[in-house]
Amino acid sequence: MxxxxxxxxxxxxxxxxxxxxxxxxxxxxxxxxxxxxxxxxxxxxxxxxxxxxxxxxxxxxxxxxxxxxxxxxxxxxxxxxxxxxxxxxxxxxxxxxxxxxxxxxxxxxxxxxxxxxxxxxxxxxxxxxxxxxxxxxxxxxxxxxGLTAWNAVVEAGAAKASDTVLTLGSGAVSVFGMQWAKMLGARCIMTSSSDAKLARLKELGADLGVNYRTSPDWPAEVLELTDGEGADIILNNVGLGEMENCLMAAASNGRIMHIGANPVVHNQEPQEPPVLTKLPNLILKNLTVRGIIVxxxxxxxxxxxxxxxxxxxxxxxxxxxxxxxxxxxxxxxxxxxxxxxxxxxx
Ligand SMILES: NC(=O)c1ccc[n+]([C@@H]2O[C@H](COP(=O)([O-])OP(=O)(O)OC[C@H]3O[C@@H](n4cnc5c(N)ncnc54)[C@H](OP(=O)(O)O)[C@@H]3O)[C@@H](O)[C@H]2O)c1
Incomplete structure (x- = not known):
């Protein structure tokens, strides 16, 4: 064989x-x-x-x-x-x-x-x-x-219809995250570097989209789209580099699912981990950050x-x-x- x-x-x-x-x-x-x-x-x-x-x-x-x-x-x-x-x-x-x-x-x-x-x-x-x-x-x-997103949205996230689920990117975990969120009746916001991809994601079921490339302060857009409340569940499919933004985009009592391991760039020096200046939001908003393993x-x-x-x-x-x-x-x-x-x- x-x-x-x-x-x-x-x-x-x-x-x-x-x-x-x-x-x-x-x-x-x-x-x-x-x-x-x-x-x-x-x-x-x-x-x-x-x-x-x-x-x-x-x-x-x-x-x-x-x-x-x-x-x-x-x-x-x-x-x-x-x-x-x-x-x-x-x-x-x-x-x-x-x-x-x-x-x-x-x-x-x-x-x-x-x-x-x-x-x-x-x-x-x-x-x-x-x-x-x-x-x-x-x-x-x-x-x-599929299973990682299921764990994040359905099991660990325990999403309900009244929740807003935010899922980062248009990759495999993110798209499944949207599908599980919509299955449970929740509202789903997705981010992408491409307007064309955001349009397609909406055809596939996403309620709202934010372009993180043309809007680097994308958490501000998420807050605007949610009447200042933020997202109840966030699938951080990117990694530590987006943790600060997730802390800003989260609603009070929100759950941030830490899934991504920052895209690895081969044959380049590893980058310094970011300094988390927005960490007080963890306490102020009573947030949970949860690691997800499949x-x-x-x-x-x-x-x-x-x-x-x-x-x-x-x-x-x-x-x-x-x-x-x-x-x-x-x-x-x-x-x-x-x-x-x-x-x-x-
Ligand atoms: N914890 C676990 O058990 C587990 C399980 C599976 C996967 N993972 C990890 O989860 C991550 C995603 O996996 P995947 O299979 O969905 O990868 P993928 O299909 O390759 O998707 C990656 C997507 O990430 C988006 N992206 C890149 N940088 C971004 C940024 N700064 N902000 C928002 N989106 C960004 C891009 O979306 P656009 O092209 O739309 O910009 C890209 O298409 C990977 O790091 C993977 O290793 C972890």
Whole structure:
């Protein structure tokens, strides 16, 4: 079977296809034939050789998003059968209950080989069966951005119809955040660097848009759009660089969901972290800042049920073929997309 390995990244991207033996499932494992996967921001970082403190071996197979079908099961597997259409979260050990930082040690595409492969051995306990109404391409958008936004808006954010949800950018997490907010009847404001993208985001369901490039003081616009109140829930899909602005745009008792890890610029010196001069707003407005790390298998199951019940479709900007993976990376890096990119595998 074919997989892509990240290769020797010391001189830049070195992703290349190699042949590997077909995997054999052990006890409690299954083999997924991958039908679709997708690129996320963290995959670009991984392809450049590291994620946080984890240094990648040159043989690492990237991409954590996945949807496929089961072609073999090992001993002791009862929850899935050959032929089942399935998906799973890349932090597969978080099945239910509270997150523990040690769960990040088993992370598909970072500490384990990921899904830019024709076949992958997966733990059966992590698998979720897909409804017929979701295509492989659609299902492969959900693991990282869909679930992260679900956790931020529905679980940790506990958004309600009277809330205003503000979500930064037109990327995958942001667009899913808007979809979950609208599902709950909340009002949704989105930001973008492009008026054309804002117009499209409104067609997709956003109530209001603010251009953060032409309006650098965009929190002032958010306050104006909310009669001076601010946003109840903010998805900071950018990172620490936007924390000050989020503190300014938040309503009293607001919840700021810290999701983004500032876009990483490769081959450049790391930037100094910003000095937070607006921190008194935390106390003055009684704000909560909450770190979000994707979501559990239980949350993922809830998400899929809600999609079916409410007929929600992921926003896929473009689907690439397996042989066009470099085109997908180029398009991802161009910043032109809205929502998700998908790669069709088999
Ligand atoms: N915590 C977690 O568990 C978790 C999970 C998934 C992703 N993430 C992180 O969340 C971030 C977003 O992920 P993604 O998949 O949505 O990325 P993405 O699809 O690549 O989207 C990134 C978008 O960010 C917007 N952006 C960039 N700078 C901005 C700024 N200063 N203000 C507002 N928007 C800005 C851009 O929107 P416009 O083009 O419209 O300007 C861009 O399209 C990444 O850092 C990713 O690593 C974290």
């Amino acid at each position: 074919k997989v892509f390995e990240i290769g020797d990244y010391s001189q830049g991207l070195a992703l290349h296809a190699v042949e590997r033996p077909e995997p054999v499932p052990g006890h409690g494992e299954a083999v997924m034939r991958v039908r679709a996967t997708g690129i996320n921001a963290r995959d670009l970082t991984i392809m450049h050789g590291s994620l946080g403190k984890t240094v990648m071996p040159h043989t690492r197979v990237p991409l954590s998003d996945n949807a496929g079908d089961i072609i073999a099961v090992g001993a002791g597997v009862e929850n899935v059968r050959v032929g089942d259409r399935v998906t799973m979260s890349h932090y597969w050990q978080w099945l239910d209950g509270d997150w523990h930082a040690s769960m990040s040690e088993k992370d598909y595409a970072a500490t384990l080989d990921g899904f830019l492969a024709e076949q992958v051995v997966v733990p059966a306990a992590a698998l979720i069966r897909l409804p017929d109404s979701l295509s492989y391409e659609e299902a492969s958008t959900l693991q990282s951005p 979501g559990s298998r239980r949350m993922f199951t809830d998400l899929i049920r809600a999609m079916v019940r409410n007929d929600i479709r992921p926003v896929i900007d473009r689907v690439f073929d397996w042989d066009d993976v470099y085109d997908a990376i180029d398009y991802m890096q161009s910043g032109e997309k809205i929502g998700k990119l998908v790669i069709r595998v088999t």
